[in-house]
Amino acid sequence: MDEHVFRVLEFDKVRTFLESFAQSAGGRLLCRTTKPSTIQAHVQQLQQETTEMRSEIDNSGPLALGDVHDINCVVQQTRIQNFHLDQQQLLHVAEMLETAATIKSFFAGLQEKTPAIVQRTEALTPLHSLISRIRTCISASADILDTASGHLADLRRQMRSLHANIIRGLEKYLHDVDLNFAVQDDFITTRNNRFVIPVRSDRRASIPGVVHDQSQSKATFFIEPLEILELNNTLQLTQREITHEEIRILNELSLEVQQQEAEILSNLIILEELDVIHARASLSRALAANPALPGKECAISLKNCRHPILSARFLPAAIDTEPDLENKIPPGSWVFDKPTVVEIDIIKKPGINTLVISGVNAGGKTVALKTLGLFILMHQSGMHLPVDPEGRIAHYESLFADIGDEQNIEACLSTFSAHMKRIKDLVMAATARSLVLLDELGSGTDPAEGGALAAAVLDHLRVLGCTTMVTSHLNLLKTYAYTHDDAENISVDFDSNTHRPLYRLVYGLPGFSNALSIARNIGIPESILQAAGSYAGKANQQVSDLVHTLEHSQHVVLEKQTHLSEMNEHSTVIRNSCKRLLESMQSRRDSFLRKFEETGRALLHDSENSLRSIIKQHRRQLRQLPETRYDAHARGQIQQIKQKIYQQFLPTSPAAQTLDHVEPGQTVTVNSLKKSGKVAFVDTVARRAEIDIGAIRVKAGFHELSMAGPCSKKPHNPHRPGAPLPQAAGPSFEKQLNVIGLRVAEALPLIDKSIDTAVIQGADMVEIIHGRGTGRLMRAIHEHLKDHIQVSGLSTDSKDPGCSGVTRVVIK
Numbered sequence: 001m002d003e004h005v006f007r008v009l010e011f012d013k014v015r016t017f018l019e020s021f022a023q024s025a026g027g028r029l030l031c032r033t034t035k036p037s038t039i040q041a042h043v044q045q046l047q048q049e050t051t052e053m054r055s056e057i058d059n060s061g062p063l064a065l066g067d068v069h070d071i072n073c074v075v076q077q078t079r080i081q082n083f084h085l086d087q088q089q090l091l092h093v094a095e096m097l098e099t100a101a102t103i104k105s106f107f108a109g110l111q112e113k114t115p116a117i118v119q120r121t122e123a124l125t126p127l128h129s130l131i132s133r134i135r136t137c138i139s140a141s142a143d144i145l146d147t148a149s150g151h152l153a154d155l156r157r158q159m160r161s162l163h164a165n166i167i168r169g170l171e172k173y174l175h176d177v178d179l180n181f182a183v184q185d186d187f188i189t190t191r192n193n194r195f196v197i198p199v200r201s202d203r204r205a206s207i208p209g210v211v212h213d214q215s216q217s218k219a220t221f222f223i224e225p226l227e228i229l230e231l232n233n234t235l236q237l238t239q240r241e242i243t244h245e246e247i248r249i250l251n252e253l254s255l256e257v258q259q260q261e262a263e264i265l266s267n268l269i270i271l272e273e274l275d276v277i278h279a280r281a282s283l284s285r286a287l288a289a290n291p292a293l294p295g296k297e298c299a300i301s302l303k304n305c306r307h308p309i310l311s312a313r314f315l316p317a318a319i320d321t322e323p324d325l326e327n328k329i330p331p332g333s334w335v336f337d338k339p340t341v342v343e344i345d346i347i348k349k350p351g352i353n354t355l356v357i358s359g360v361n362a363g364g365k366t367v368a369l370k371t372l373g374l375f376i377l378m379h380q381s382g383m384h385l386p387v388d389p390e391g392r393i394a395h396y397e398s399l400f401a402d403i404g405d406e407q408n409i410e411a412c413l414s415t416f417s418a419h420m421k422r423i424k425d426l427v428m429a430a431t432a433r434s435l436v437l438l439d440e441l442g443s444g445t446d447p448a449e450g451g452a453l454a455a456a457v458l459d460h461l462r463v464l465g466c467t468t469m470v471t472s473h474l475n476l477l478k479t480y481a482y483t484h485d486d487a488e489n490i491s492v493d494f495d496s497n498t499h500r501p502l503y504r505l506v507y508g509l510p511g512f513s514n515a516l517s518i519a520r521n522i523g524i525p526e527s528i529l530q531a532a533g534s535y536a537g538k539a540n541q542q543v544s545d546l547v548h549t550l551e552h553s554q555h556v557v558l559e560k561q562t563h564l565s566e567m568n569e570h571s572t573v574i575r576n577s578c579k580r581l582l583e584s585m586q587s588r589r590d591s592f593l594r595k596f597e598e599t600g601r602a603l604l605h606d607s608e609n610s611l612r613s614i615i616k617q618h619r620r621q622l623r624q625l626p627e628t629r630y631d632a633h634a635r636g637q638i639q640q641i642k643q644k645i646y647q648q649f650l651p652t653s654p655a656a657q658t659l660d661h662v663e664p665g666q667t668v669t670v671n672s673l674k675k676s677g678k679v680a681f682v683d684t685v686a687r688r689a690e691i692d693i694g695a696i697r698v699k700a701g702f703h704e705l706s707m708a709g710p711c712s713k714k715p716h717n718p719h720r721p722g723a724p725l726p727q728a729a730g731p732s733f734e735k736q737l738n739v740i741g742l743r744v745a746e747a748l749p750l751i752d753k754s755i756d757t758a759v760i761q762g763a764d765m766v767e768i769i770h771g772r773g774t775g776r777l778m779r780a781i782h783e784h785l786k787d788h789i790q791v792s793g794l795s796t797d798s799k800d801p802g803c804s805g806v807t808r809v810v811i812k
Contacts (some may be wrong), residue, residue, distance in 0.1 A: 047380025359511025
């Protein structure tokens with residue numbers, strides 16, 4: 001199977017479809033260069049892998065293979081002495097290895113469902129230690145983390161301290177009232193990687209220091225005060241040490257990658273091959289395709305074949321293109337939903353080696369020829385076919401095709417000569433395991449000689465035992481099948497009333513070109529057509545009338561057979577759907593009841609244990625203090641138990657009633673968004689409306705809308721957790737932050753932000769209101785602020801810090 005066959009059968013276009021579903025660069029390259037296999041066992045393995053992956057995509061959704069980066073060259077570069085990978089390259093290595101670990105773990109429990117894919121994934125080596133090492137050193141944004149080394153963390157901490165000291169030192173110059181006349185602007189900037197302040201050129205002497213730059217207007221000097229000079233020098237040296245430490249870390253990581261190069265590249269190859277399998281399965285789903293079974297004795301039985309190129313359309317990724325949310329089709333994808341494609345049946349019975357297709361021009365003869373050849377290439381490349389389930393297809397070791405005009409002016413070849421050259425090559429190379437596709441065999445020369453030559457070629461191919469499909473308008477080839485038991489006639493259906501082809505294949509009968517009917521339909525003068533009819537001769541007319549009578553009879557039988565087959569298939573589909581629906585409802589009912597019972601039992605068990613604990617604790621208190629009553633803490637615990645039960649068994653709310661009529665200006669609710677807005681435009685015919693929700697206009701059908709309910713007013717809570725409390729009037733810069741009720745992980749970021757705000761505003765203290773409770777939140781806050789760079793000390797109102805509900809944070 002050479003590139004000529006791929007070109008004339010448009011296999012490259014199918015490879016383009018396949019490539020669009022691949023997620024990795026290596027996977028796209030493999031899809032772009034994929035070729036059909038000539039080994040039947042290998043084809044069966046490819047088909048099994050595609051079928052298993054298709055099943056997993058249907059059940060669990062697509063796999064995430066976007067992090068399978070093309071790191072082949074990157075990993076090989078680590079062999080170079082003193083070469084290190086950058087952070088992004090190391091991150092790509094880690095992401096690829098993480099994908100390998102995820103894929104292996106995902107398929108580990110699917111041995112019975114996906115044995116062929118598991119056989120591939122078992123060879124993956126996740127290298128968890130290397131992943132952990134890279135993730136410890138490199139962040140998701142490709143930055144080197146402080147956790148990469150203790151020395152790096154110390155250097156960066158030192159640099160932050162120097163930076164803060166420099167900023168404070170320069171801010172003194174900016175806020176010094178005596179130097180307001182000298183400072184040009186109230187900001188700090190950098191020049192030559194050193195912090196400077198803008199000084200008026202005529203007041204340069206007022207602030208002694210080093211001039212690093214001058215503005216274009218010459219009115220401003222950027223000066224580094226002498227007081228800051230040494231701090232800036234130290235900062236530069238620290239930055240250089242940090243750079244050296246980062247390079248050392250990258251060198252270590254690159255060395256670890258180099259030491260495990262073989263495992264990494266092996267993982268990459270396996271993941272790229274899985275990406276190709278995933279692309280084949282995704283293409284199968286997009287085409288609504290099915291796996292074809294092996295045909296016994298080279299038989300082919302493919303019902304309702306849909307040529308993928310004829311049904312394809314590209315959904316461009318334009319800015320104004322909205323994704324098809326209903327079918328989950330993202331922009332920039334191929335979809336295969338053109339309704340004008342006519343499905344055909346391709347049948348080759350056992351014992352039949354030669355198929356002769358004849359009939360009207362532009363009736364689909366060449367398309368049928370190309371469809372069979374393309375399906376052979378797709379099947380032996382591991383792809384599913386867009387045909388009905390349970391289809392069967394033969395396996396061929398070679399495929400030859402002579403389709404289209406092969407005229408070559410430079411080689412001095414006419415159309416007929418070019419065809420003969422191709423036929424010479426194929427008859428010398430064809431074997432019993434070959435498929436030969438010949439379009440318009442014997443055309444381009446005298447019909448009598450061309451027909452004789454075509455019949456002789458078919459005789460030669462029949463003796464070889466190969467499968468041949470040929471299209472022709474020659475009467476000699478139309479009668480060929482009647483004189484050979486291993487040959488069959490096929491015609492393309494034609495509507496004699498409208499004089500238009502129906503693009504369907506009719507087996508068992510030859511077809512006529514109907515040239516006169518087509519010419520009459522186009523508008524050729526009737527006088528010319530009558531003259532042409534007289535030239536045709538009575539003998540040809542009698543044969544034509546006989547064949548037309550046979551065609552009409554077979555057409556009637558075929559229509560009835562098709563109608564009965566459709567009714568049978570429809571009833572089978574309905575019966576199976578009802579059966580599956582019943583089974584699904586029973587399964588869901590049983591699952592719901594089982595889960596409801598388990599949840600109820602667990603909740604009851606937890607509630608009983610909690611109540612026993614409360615009662616036991618209260619009895620212990622009664623023995624010590626007989627007058628003790630349930631305190632607030634116990635009541636709170638009981639209330640929490642009640643809330644947990646109520647939350648588990650919430651009452652169901654009635655469904656919103658949809659609208660049958662909508663008018664502009666009406667306030668409605670979009671049910672899917674749970675947002676209300678005013679109707680701006682109504683299309684009563686399409687039963688759709690445009691609703692303004694704030695600054696956004698959305699489109700929705702009447703069935704997606706409901707009447708807007710009354711807006712409930714939320715109670716105002718001026719002291720919600722995390723919100724600053726109102727400050728007392730006065731000149732103090734003191735701030736207050738209430739974190740009562742928050743978890744530690746929620747409270748600490750708010751405290752850091754409050755301290756940063758206080759530093760910017762020049763405040764000297766922040767009050768953190770955390771309450772007493774168990775003291776866990778207070779201890780966590782004190783521990784967090786103990787070594788804070790902007791905090792100089794902590795104080796409380798109470799002599800016993802553990803009994804205080806407020807902590808004062810003293811700002812440096």
